[in-house]
Amino acid sequence: MRSPITKRSILSDVARLFDPFGWLAPVIVMAKVLIQKLWLCSLGWDDELPVELREEWMKYRGELIHLQHLKIPRWLKTTNNNKDVQIHGFADASTQAYAAVVYLRIVETSTNDTEGHDVVHVTMIASRTKIAPLKQLSVPRLELCAAVLLAQLI
Known part of the structure; x- marks a missing residue:
């Protein structure tokens, strides 16, 4: 039983x-x-x-x-051919929860492409979530909480 x-x-x-x-x-x-x-x-x-x-x-x-x-890649695709590296962060909220996520965007100069096209790799680095408090908050206030969470994550 x-x-x-x-x-x-x-x-x-x-x-x-x-x-x-x-x-x-x-x-x-x-x-x-x-x-x-x-x-x-x-x-x-x-x-x-x-x-x-x-x-x-x-x-x-x-x-x-x-x-x-679920398979999680550990390599962030960083090489000596990196042309540009950027960190992108996003945050959002609903009435139940709010979240933030950070991505790494790498533009790599392609060595194999005869036309010289760049290759872009985007990898998630980290994310966090929190539950909205029991005290009812407005969605704009929760969006601000998500932005704070993103700032802490970065």
Whole structure:
């Protein structure tokens, strides 16, 4: 018999997702939103989840199996042929969460191309997410929070 799904078991499962650079941010933010819903329900640590939240969690858990196919490149494509290197940052917010991401854009002079076309490589460096606070904030205010998160990330 399976153990019941509780706030404690969900927090334990989410804590196992180790993601220091934020590659799994879109996945983890969904879990964070669900955890916030658990706090709003005022459940005890070992109380079973309501049916709707339990189904949402089970659907989420079922999708986690796809993470095993995720491959993260470690090389940022830097070479001696770099013509231009730029850092690009983006931030966005919704009523539930806000996020920031930083990319490295490298323009490399092609040595193989007879026409002299440059090759552009774009690689994600890092990202972060945060859940919107329970105190209702406007979307423009959350956009500012996302911009601050981006500034901290850079």
